[in-house]
Amino acid sequence: MTTSRSRGRKLFGYLVRRGSIVYVREVGDEVVIVTVAGERVTEVARHKRGDPYGYVISDQHKDPSHPSGPLVRRPIPTSATEATFLAISAVAATWLEHAANVGADRIPGSLEMFLTVEPKHAIWAMEASLRVKEFDTAVISALLLKAKRLETKPVKPGPTSLGGSTKPYAQLERSTTHG
Structure with missing residues (x-):
């Protein structure tokens, strides 16, 4: 991987100069990213290895000013x-x-x-x-x-009752209207 911007870019919090070569290697269950500048090798990042075709998201690798967690994106109206x-x-x-x-x-x-x-x-x-x-x-x-x-759709009001003594009449009303 080679950087392509004129001043360089930040990679995991480190400024990597334009034209620098970045190497990614696996060490045990970790991935180590290093850059070579002249005769010097500098470790840029180290994190747990992810599954093939997967990804590992770590808040340690992000700029602290960026929000953590998944991004919440909303549609932007175009008309x-x-x-x-x-x-x-x-x-x-x-x-x-x-x-x-x-x-x-x-x-x-x-x-x-x-x-x-x-x-x-x-x-x-x-x-x-x-x-x-x-x-x-x-x-x-x-x-x-x-x-x-x-x-x-009109809603038919149910029978109203003043007490337990009118419950039999409510049953009678239901049986005569449906039968």
Whole structure:
């Protein structure tokens, strides 16, 4: 590995000059990285060896000013439609990330569909879409329609009672309405 920037770059907290050669070798269960500058060999880093095709993340190798742990990235809107969609709720950003990750087609059309309904219906449809892992526009359309229907469905109030003496009448009412 050879560095390529004009002033060099930091590698695990050490400035490695441009044109320096960096060697990586395995010593037991560790990986040792050294650089050669003139006649001098300097150890740059040493850490536990990872699995093949895997990686090892160690906060010791990062600049202390960088946050530790996995990065939390949120979509950045590139149009007014995307900005309006992402403003609906945090679920919108999650939906957009998942839809993009699975390679969903016609995402802009789905965003437009979400924006034509009330936010509570859009959020319900996004959550349902995430649960079933379906991001197709036909599915989104059906979920939005279902969200509207769920709200408009009248809820029949249950029998109210003043005490234990009216419970038999509640049973009678149920048997006559369903039978």
